[in-house]
Amino acid sequence: MQSFDLETEGLRALNKTLHAQAETTNQTVWEITNPKGSHAIAVGLDAPIEVNVKGSTGYYCAGMNKQATVHIHGSAGPGTGENMMSGKIIIEGDASQYLGATAHGGLIVVKGNASSRCGISMKGVNIVVQGNIGHMSAFMGQSGNLVVLGDAGDALGDSCYEARFFVRGAVKSLGADCEKKEMRPEHIEFLKDILAEAGMEAKPEEFTRYGSARNLYNFDVDNAGAY
Amino acid sequence: MKDHDARGIPHTTPRQSATFSQDVNSDIRRAAATGIYDIRGGGAKRKVPHFDDLLFMGASISRYPLEGYREACNTAVTLGTRHAENPIELDIPITIAGMSFGALSGPAKEALGRGANAAGTSTTTGDGGMTPEERGHSSKLVYQYLPSRYGMNPDDLRKADAIEIVVGQGAKPGGGGMLLGQKISDRVAEMRNLPKGIDQRSACRHPDWTGPDDLEIKILELREITGWKVPIYVKVAGARPYFDTTLAVKAGADVVVLDGMQGGTAATQDVFIEHVGQPTLACIRPAVQALQDLDMHREVQLVISGGIRSGADVAKAMALGADAVAIGTAALIALGDNDPKWEAEYNALGTTAGAYDDWHEGQDPAGITTQDPELMKRFDPIEGGRRLKNYLKVMTLEAQTIARACGKNDMRNLEPEDLVALTMEAAAMAQVPLAGTSWWPGKDSM
Ligand SMILES: Cc1cc2nc3c(=O)[nH]c(=O)nc-3n(C[C@H](O)[C@H](O)[C@H](O)COP(=O)(O)O)c2cc1C
Numbered sequence: 001m002q003s004f005d006l007e008t009e010g011l012r013a014l015n016k017t018l019h020a021q022a023e024t025t026n027q028t029v030w031e032i033t034n035p036k037g038s039h040a041i042a043v044g045l046d047a048p049i050e051v052n053v054k055g056s057t058g059y060y061c062a063g064m065n066k067q068a069t070v071h072i073h074g075s076a077g078p079g080t081g082e083n084m085m086s087g088k089i090i091i092e093g094d095a096s097q098y099l100g101a102t103a104h105g106g107l108i109v110v111k112g113n114a115s116s117r118c119g120i121s122m123k124g125v126n127i128v129v130q131g132n133i134g135h136m137s138a139f140m141g142q143s144g145n146l147v148v149l150g151d152a153g154d155a156l157g158d159s160c161y162e163a164r165f166f167v168r169g170a171v172k173s174l175g176a177d178c179e180k181k182e183m184r185p186e187h188i189e190f191l192k193d194i195l196a197e198a199g200m201e202a203k204p205e206e207f208t209r210y211g212s213a214r215n216l217y218n219f220d221v222d223n224a225g226a227y
Numbered sequence: 228m229k230d231h232d233a234r235g236i237p238h239t240t241p242r243q244s245a246t247f248s249q250d251v252n253s254d255i256r257r258a259a260a261t262g263i264y265d266i267r268g269g270g271a272k273r274k275v276p277h278f279d280d281l282l283f284m285g286a287s288i289s290r291y292p293l294e295g296y297r298e299a300c301n302t303a304v305t306l307g308t309r310h311a312e313n314p315i316e317l318d319i320p321i322t323i324a325g326m327s328f329g330a331l332s333g334p335a336k337e338a339l340g341r342g343a344n345a346a347g348t349s350t351t352t353g354d355g356g357m358t359p360e361e362r363g364h365s366s367k368l369v370y371q372y373l374p375s376r377y378g379m380n381p382d383d384l385r386k387a388d389a390i391e392i393v394v395g396q397g398a399k400p401g402g403g404g405m406l407l408g409q410k411i412s413d414r415v416a417e418m419r420n421l422p423k424g425i426d427q428r429s430a431c432r433h434p435d436w437t438g439p440d441d442l443e444i445k446i447l448e449l450r451e452i453t454g455w456k457v458p459i460y461v462k463v464a465g466a467r468p469y470f471d472t473t474l475a476v477k478a479g480a481d482v483v484v485l486d487g488m489q490g491g492t493a494a495t496q497d498v499f500i501e502h503v504g505q506p507t508l509a510c511i512r513p514a515v516q517a518l519q520d521l522d523m524h525r526e527v528q529l530v531i532s533g534g535i536r537s538g539a540d541v542a543k544a545m546a547l548g549a550d551a552v553a554i555g556t557a558a559l560i561a562l563g564d565n566d567p568k569w570e571a572e573y574n575a576l577g578t579t580a581g582a583y584d585d586w587h588e589g590q591d592p593a594g595i596t597t598q599d600p601e602l603m604k605r606f607d608p609i610e611g612g613r614r615l616k617n618y619l620k621v622m623t624l625e626a627q628t629i630a631r632a633c634g635k636n637d638m639r640n641l642e643p644e645d646l647v648a649l650t651m652e653a654a655a656m657a658q659v660p661l662a663g664t665s666w667w668p669g670k671d672s673m
Contacts, residue, residue, distance in 0.1 A: 123376075
């Protein structure tokens with residue numbers, strides 16, 4: 001395992017070193033000490049490496065990630081995993097706003113709670129949150145899945161497109177054009193798999209599915225108030 | 228019509244209202260019939276103080292001119308010298324503004340790249356992401372980072388020669404975009420991760436940052452991802468140019484792109500285009516002042532857009548302190564947009580050449596603002612690229628002609644002292660004397 005002290009070596013050196021890891025690297029496991037809430041830790045990675053961050057992170061940790069697994073042993077700041085393409089992010093603590101914003105792929109797992117706008121404009125990522133999520137989550141969500149074992153705040157899925165939301169607890173309110181949907185066998189199957197991948201114990205049958213009512217897909221004057 | 232009634236009382240001349248003009252009434256009838264606000268492309272059509280209201284004084288006994296064909300007048304500019312390892316070197320101070328693939332066809336984007344290349348300048352992606360046509364044909368390509376993040380991915384980001392974080396567009400400061408279902412082809416839908424045929428709304432605000440302190444961190448993230456190699460521009464609408472420029476510079480921008488209210492758009496509400504934002508002319512001096520107050524004028528470059536049409540406009544923007552300009556609408560016209568040769572077809576669409584602005588509907592007779600394969604065939608990207616190159620050359624020669632006449636051996640040596648204004652409004656906005664006087668409104672309070 002490679003160890004990297006962020007405090008002494010600095011952010012530029014860290015990201016440069018991680019970017020230098022190619023597809024074929026044999027230095028696959030990294031440990032970052034003293035993150036101390038720094039921003040832009042391990043951003044733009046593009047190799048199948050594992051990065052363990054020993055503490056809490058600031059904005060945009062693992063932003064635009066491809067392939068890598070980034071494990072945050074603490075809480076994560078705003079925009080963690082923004083625009084991720086593939087790979088995995090595991091957050092042991094809580095996640096701040098905009099978790100996984102616009103992310104296209106991969107899996108984000110939060111052991112604690114996620115704040116407001118979790119999964120905003122998500123474009124294919126899967127996000128699993130063990131606790132609760134805040135208001136306006138998955139605003140304009142385009143595709144992918146947001147799975148919440150706890151409760152969701154106000155205006156879940158406002159103006160969403162084809163993203164799917166599975167919530168086990170209560171939903172304080174649904175956003176414009178988001179509605180409750182029927183749970184079909186394929187959804188139970190999907191939940192079984194994703195919960196197993198996220199390492200979480202929950203019965204798929206206890207979840208409710210939400211998604212787009214598709215009433216705002218083409219402008220209709222009778223819905224003008226909802227835009 | 229008789230000029231008097233049966234009793235011999237004269238008729239008054241029918242009089243149109245200045246307030247309820249025929250144009251206004253047609254807007255009211257359209258609204259009443261549809262229940263939807265009017266969406267269109269292009270920029271503000273109302274008349275606002277503009278570069279036409281400024282004149283250069285030229286040479287005189289105290290200022291001698293440079294010889295037109297003999298003495299050099301530099302037009303090259305370098306953008307992004309502040310932090311980037313690889314700044315963008317341009318042969319001419321005129322760049323091609325960001326226009327989305329989706330709004331424009333693939334071949335139109337290719338033509339913009341070809342023309343810009345041949346003229347030695349950069350072109351810019353837009354909402355919807357980077358296409359291979361565009362990357363392949365543009366040697367200097369600026370990658371826009373927009374609120375919608377449609378088509379945004381780290382591979383394309385790393386292929387870019389510069390990154391432009393779009394905060395606002397002059398046509399719609401504070402507004403998002405709209406791409407109507409008619410233009411969502413399979414390819415456009417796939418690039419944007421959305422279903423085909425639906426109306427796509429583009430967000431008006433970035434999903435993962437708000438405010439200047441966040442912007443600084445966002446810029447840091449983008450620099451870390453791209454290894455501090457490429458310049459980062461911040462594009463703002465002409466809203467609060469002094470403060471927006473100050474905040475962009477403080478957040479770490481290498482280049483500020485400032486787009487005034489006449490700036491074009493692919494599609495937004497007409498009410499937005501006509502009633503929100505400040506004229507380009509009114510934005511330049513406050514932005515330059517902000518740079519000067521921070522001791523960053525020329526260190527952070529200022530690119531001005533919104534209604535640039537000719538070499539005279541280029542020279543005037545630069546005399547007011549810009550380092551370069553960007554063009555959108557003018558580039559499309561050079562490619563063949565709104566050409567009278569399609570008049571019969573414009574008429575069939577209920578409009579006329581020069582006024583066609585329903586770019587969002589995808590029925591462009593010139594085959595430029597469309598995704599319809601049949602209409603696209605009408606547009607030849609090689610010919611289009613050649614026309615754009617010619618136009619950029621002419622603008623550059625015009626701007627040089629003016630600069631030489633003012634005795635400047637570099638375009639960027641043009642200065643406000645070379646200008647006078649024709650109207651009080653332009654004098655106040657540009658802070659140059661009203662022609663024939665040594666005064667402009669507000670001068671004494673400065
Ligand atoms: C068809 C079209 C599409 C545009 N798309 C974008 C875009 O995707 N992103 C953006 O920042 N600006 C966009 N713009 C605005 C231009 O980048 C630029 O600010 C404007 O065109 C400059 O004003 P001008 O048209 O008067 O030259 C678009 C403009 C046009 C005409």
